[in-house]
Amino acid sequence: METVRLRLDLGYEGSGFSGWSRQPGLRTVEGELGAALATILRRGPDPADAPRLVVAGRTDAGVHALGQVAHLDLSGAEWGAIAQRDRRRGPVDGAPEASLRRRLGGIAGRAGDLTVHAVSVAPPGFNARFSPLWRRYEYRIADGVAVRDPRRRGHTLWVPETLDLEAMDAAGRALLGLHDFAAFCKPREGATTIRTLLDYSWSRDAAGVLIGHVRADAFCHSMVRALVGAAMAVGAGRLDEDALLEVLQRRQRSGAAPVVGAQGLTLVEVGYPPAADLAARAEATRAKRGPLPSD
DSSP states (O other), X not given: OOOEEEEEEEEEOGXXXXXXXXXXXXXXXXXXXXXXXXHHHTOOSSGGGSOOOEESOOOOTTOEEEEEEEEEEEOHHHHHXXXXXXXXXXXXXXXXXXXXXXXXXXXXTTTSSEEEEEEEEOOTTOOTTTSXXXXXXXXXXXXXXXXXXXXXXXXXXXXXSOXXXXXXXXXXXXXXXXXXXXXXXXXXXXOOOEEEEEEEEEEEOTTOOEXXXXXXXXXXXXXXXXXXXXXXXXXXXXXXHHHHHHHHHHTSOOTTSOOOOGGGEEEEEEEOOOGGGHHHHHHHHHSOOOXXXXX
């Protein structure tokens, strides 16, 4: 029987996780899901026995997610067994997808900070990492004029100064487009820093909390938090829009774009093309981008 690719839609409260990626001795989202899947599939306790999970965005320690997406491949026999009768609890109601979602919730979701929203059989060509058209993040900042809700403390950066919303919003929009964002990325060997920033805007909610809305085709390591750090510098008057563009054009890390805390950041949504275009999108994404000409 053919391999079955499954799509997982999930969310998590990142405070209790050391990021997405499995790490020995640390609690991670991938580790929790992998262990739960290994239990359900009766593969054994060794982490190496867990199915390989491919994720849309490998979030760092402390980063939250509402709309994370991952995929895994199961053998036809494993997929067929998921909906079979449970020997101890009787028949499992619903389709195999619903059965797996419930079981993951009962194991990986026991602590209450990890939720699998949906499980579905992925269409041909789907790849959680390479098929997306874009990822969208939000960042929350409670500055000097915002109401500070202690219930949201783990999801909001608190700063004492009052930030200029209009200046931050204008600076964010000035960065839109296809650029080499090396100045806003922690370098990783062999990884490109060329990205298309589709949206970057700032607003205040009813409590006065600043909300940064950031959407791009993809993000390099720490890019969103560095973009927020740069916007905060503009909002505080330490950097103007022209200076920010100079930082972008220099393509080198600097203190002008500091990486802010993880607690304010949430992966909100991942956008995919229609099913017929998934494979072509994945192939195009895998093609490494060459360097851009100097500005």
